[in-house]
Amino acid sequence: MRRIFKTHYNQDIDLFRDGIDRNIYCGLLVILLLLPLSVGSFWLGEISYALILSITSVGLMLLTGFAGQVSIGHGAFVGIGAYANAVLLTSGLPLPLSIIGAVVISTLVGALLGYPALRLSGLYLAMATLAFTFIVEHVFVHWESMTGGFGGMSVPAGVILNYSIMEGVSFYYLCLLSAVGALLLARNILRSPTGRAFVSIRDSEVAAQSMGVNLASKKTTAFALSAGFAGLSGALLAHRIGSLAPDAFGVLLSIQLLLMVVVGGLGSLHGAIFGAIFVSMLPQIIAVFRDTLPDSLAQQPGLEPGLFGAILVAFVLFEPAGINGRWQKVKAYFAHFPMHRKATFRRQKNFTKSERFR
Amino acid sequence: MTLLNVRDLTLSFGGVKAVNAISFDIQAGEIFTIIGPNGAGKTTLFNLLSRIYRPTGGEITFDGMNITNVAAHRIAKLGIARTFQNIELFEHASVLHNLLVGRQAHVETNVLQEMLFLPSVRKRELEHRDVAERVIELLRLEHARDELIANLPYGVRKIVEIARALCTQPKLLLLDEPSSGLNPEETHDIGFWIRDIRDDLGITIALVEHDMGLVGRVSDRVMAIDQGQMVAVGRPDEVRQNPQVLSAYLGIPS
Numbered sequence: 001m002r003r004i005f006k007t008h009y010n011q012d013i014d015l016f017r018d019g020i021d022r023n024i025y026c027g028l029l030v031i032l033l034l035l036p037l038s039v040g041s042f043w044l045g046e047i048s049y050a051l052i053l054s055i056t057s058v059g060l061m062l063l064t065g066f067a068g069q070v071s072i073g074h075g076a077f078v079g080i081g082a083y084a085n086a087v088l089l090t091s092g093l094p095l096p097l098s099i100i101g102a103v104v105i106s107t108l109v110g111a112l113l114g115y116p117a118l119r120l121s122g123l124y125l126a127m128a129t130l131a132f133t134f135i136v137e138h139v140f141v142h143w144e145s146m147t148g149g150f151g152g153m154s155v156p157a158g159v160i161l162n163y164s165i166m167e168g169v170s171f172y173y174l175c176l177l178s179a180v181g182a183l184l185l186a187r188n189i190l191r192s193p194t195g196r197a198f199v200s201i202r203d204s205e206v207a208a209q210s211m212g213v214n215l216a217s218k219k220t221t222a223f224a225l226s227a228g229f230a231g232l233s234g235a236l237l238a239h240r241i242g243s244l245a246p247d248a249f250g251v252l253l254s255i256q257l258l259l260m261v262v263v264g265g266l267g268s269l270h271g272a273i274f275g276a277i278f279v280s281m282l283p284q285i286i287a288v289f290r291d292t293l294p295d296s297l298a299q300q301p302g303l304e305p306g307l308f309g310a311i312l313v314a315f316v317l318f319e320p321a322g323i324n325g326r327w328q329k330v331k332a333y334f335a336h337f338p339m340h341r342k343a344t345f346r347r348q349k350n351f352t353k354s355e356r357f358r
Numbered sequence: 359m360t361l362l363n364v365r366d367l368t369l370s371f372g373g374v375k376a377v378n379a380i381s382f383d384i385q386a387g388e389i390f391t392i393i394g395p396n397g398a399g400k401t402t403l404f405n406l407l408s409r410i411y412r413p414t415g416g417e418i419t420f421d422g423m424n425i426t427n428v429a430a431h432r433i434a435k436l437g438i439a440r441t442f443q444n445i446e447l448f449e450h451a452s453v454l455h456n457l458l459v460g461r462q463a464h465v466e467t468n469v470l471q472e473m474l475f476l477p478s479v480r481k482r483e484l485e486h487r488d489v490a491e492r493v494i495e496l497l498r499l500e501h502a503r504d505e506l507i508a509n510l511p512y513g514v515r516k517i518v519e520i521a522r523a524l525c526t527q528p529k530l531l532l533l534d535e536p537s538s539g540l541n542p543e544e545t546h547d548i549g550f551w552i553r554d555i556r557d558d559l560g561i562t563i564a565l566v567e568h569d570m571g572l573v574g575r576v577s578d579r580v581m582a583i584d585q586g587q588m589v590a591v592g593r594p595d596e597v598r599q600n601p602q603v604l605s606a607y608l609g610i611p612s
Contacts, residue, residue: 009487012454013480185473192472192479193458193465193486200448200459207446210408211526212434212463221469267450 002335013191015184032176041168045240046284048168051175052236054276055182057260059229061272062186064261066195067222068202070122073113073129074257076136077227079249080106081234083140083147086155086244095158102235103228110227114220133254140246153244175236182229186269189225198222230257252305259308263315265322274323282308321345361386361530361562362407367416369406376402378586379416384530389556390564391577393597395607399586400566401443404532407564408440409433421529434463437529441519443538443566447507453518454503457490460525493524496558497551513544517551524555531555533565537572545572552576570598582606 004011004018016022036044060074084105088098113132120128140147147153189195197218200208209215238244256279264275286307290298297303319326325345333340362384369377377399384390392400405411407418409430418426420436428436439460448456464486467479494500497517502510507518516536523531536552537545549572555561567573573580574594581591584606590597597603 009484009491010480012487013483188473188475189469192475192483193462193467194469194472196451196455196459197462199451199455200462203448203450204446206410207442207448208459208462209410209430210434210440211459211522212431212465213459214429214431225469 015187015191029180036169036172044168044172046280048172048175049240050277050280051172051179052233052240053257053260053280054179054273055233055236056230056257057264057272057276058182058186058269059226059233060257061261061264061266061269062189062198062229063222063226064258065266065268065271066190066202067198067219069117069219069222070126070258071129071223071226072126072251072254072258073132073136074226074230075249075251075253075255076133077106077110077230078234078237078253078257079136079140079244079246080109080227081231082155082238082241082244082249083153083234084231085235085238086153087146089156089158095160099232099235103231106231106234107224107228110230111220111224113227114223117223118216118219130251130254133251137246137250140249147244147246150246155238155242155244158239171239178232178236182232183269183273186229190269194218194221256308259312262312263322265324265327268324270327271322271324274327278323282311359386360384361421362564363419364407365417365419367403367406367418368414369402369411370414375586377406377413380583380586380588381416382581382588382591384562384564386529386562387556387560388562388578389552389576390562391573391580391594392564392566392583393568393570393573393580393603394583394589397585398583398606400583401534402586403583404440404534404564404566407532408438434526434528437527438532439523439526439528439530440532441516441523441534441536443534445512445515445519447515447519447522449508450506452504452506453499453510453521454490454494456507456518456522457493457525458486460522461486461489463526489527490525493521496524496554497521512539513541516540516544516548520551520555524559524561528561530562530564533563533567535566535568537567537569545569548572549575574598 002018002020006012011017016025035047039047056074056078060071063069063071081102084102085098088101089095093101113129117125117128141149143149144151190198197208197213200211200213201215201218201222205215234249241248260275260279261272262275263278264273265271283304286304290303315322321328329345332345360383364383365381366379367377367381368375368379380399380403392403394400402411406413409425409428413426416426417424420438423436425433425436448459451459465482467476467482472479494503497520499514499517499521502514502518507515510518516539520531520533520536523533533552536548540548552563552565553576556563565576577594579591580594580597582589582597582600582603584603589602589606590600592600
């Protein structure tokens with residue numbers, strides 16, 4: 001087992017715990033950078049999709065996993081990012097600016113949604129964000145002059161310096177850059193006062209307030225940030241889809257996104273990434289299984305959403321800490337081997353928590 | 359010098375007057391205890407002082423400033439910190455993390471600087487950590503520094519809550535039943551720490567407490583309240599002998 005001997009406060013502030021951690025993550029980045037050399041264009045596209053999803057996942061993790069505000073409205077933010085990017089590109093803006101524009105627009109909409117959502121919590125907040133998804137979908141359908149309505153809207157090819165990014169490898173690098181950037185920003189927020197304020201709101205609003213956390217401003221910040229992340233991933237997603245239709249950004253996407261953070265493991269960035277990989281790869285896994293199933297079952301409509309639901313239920317029942325929680329347990333098992341104690345991760349009940357101020 | 363001045367403070371929920379025209383002063387550097395039977399309005403009074411509840415009448419002046427209508431999150435910055443009767447710690451965070459949240463009132467960086475983690479953010483973080491470490495040392499919490507709150511025993515959580523309040527570097531510390539749920543030795547320790555915090559750090563302390571032994575040991579002055587009204591105020595032994603206080607607790611006709 002690795003023990004870290006701390007000699008300076010900076011060791012708790014730094015991005016990586018120690019040199020070994022840094023090397024592991026740098027190694028992972030190098031592998032990802034070299035991936036196009038060894039992977040075919042189909043899987044490269046799938047991995048790009050996983051990277052895109054992981055950007056939203058990280059954003060939603062900030063909001064739901066750290067600040068404790070449940071949102072079933074993130075599909076809408078992804079949609080806003082996608083449409084904004086397409087509209088800005090159509091109007092002739094160069095690609096980097098249109099992506100930044102898409103992020104800014106969705107961040108602003110997120111802040112606007114955050115404001116009325118301040119008074120809501122738990123189930124009621126989930127319902128309000130669900131309603132937001134419907135409203136945004138409605139706007140996409142009916143604002144035909146801007147979005148093309150049900151007819152769809154084709155996304156102009158993205159070009160940077162006369163070089164098309166629609167092609168597999170360069171699009172992959174764009175996604176990788178965005179995902180790593182998003183992850184870094186999120187990590188920085190989490191190791192600074194704003195991130196701690198998020199966690200304090202999640203665990204006890206009344207105590208957070210008494211310690212000087214401005215609930216209204218921090219919740220709005222959380223909504224705005226996570227909407228911004230969703231907007232970035234939406235802008236990239238637009239290029240992957242190529243043609244935008246309103247129903248692509250409805251409730252189903254929002255639920256998939258929520259599934260991502262819950263299955264990944266609430267309250268950790270690792271979980272956000274695990275969840276994104278899981279959700280983006282699930283259709284492929286289902287496709288593989290479908291071939292082995294009898295025809296009567298394999299051709300059932302709704303097999304995919306049904307499986308999504310079943311998986312969510314299974315995780316909530318058997319591993320509430322998600323994939324990341326399971327990963328931590330496996331790591332702890334080997335770190336302590338053979339002195340592993342089964343009860344280490346047993347959840348403790350406690351009856352001292354006050355419900356008075358809720 | 360008067361640090362906190364409360365005049366005719368009233369809070370009514372409909373027809374119920376939870377706090378009814380209470381007036382008192384807390385002097386800088388004293389340990390001021392509020393006692394009273396269950397439901398007397400002690401915790402409500404604290405919630406009014408820390409602005410979680412909005413009073414329906416009266417005025418609170420702290421350090422020469424009228425704070426009756428100040429927002430709850432600005433109270434910490436002004437110099438009032440508190441603990442809670444039923445422990446309101448951030449369960450899924452480490453002790454250190456909890457103490458650093460106590461520094462929120464003194465955060466001067468904004469979210470954009472933090473996203474990029476500019477050198478100014480790191481410099482501030484180191485300062486916050488320094489304050490937190492001093493409190494950890496004072497309250498002997500080194501052994502629990504990196505533990506999650508959820509894994510700590512009740513007695514330690516109580517201390518962590520006091521530590522978190524100290525991290526805001528308050529002028530006035532409100533302790534809501536610091537000894538509740540503690541065994542006699544822990545209660546004894548709390549008594550020492552309350553005096554230490556006042557003597558070494560110069561922080562004025564107001565506490566709500568039921569353990570009369572502890573009240574007698576630490577308090578300079580005691581105020582007894584019953585059914586939202588002040589019954590008596592004075593030295594601990596005076597208040598304890600006061601016939602009205604006895605009748606409030608025991609129901610002896612005075």
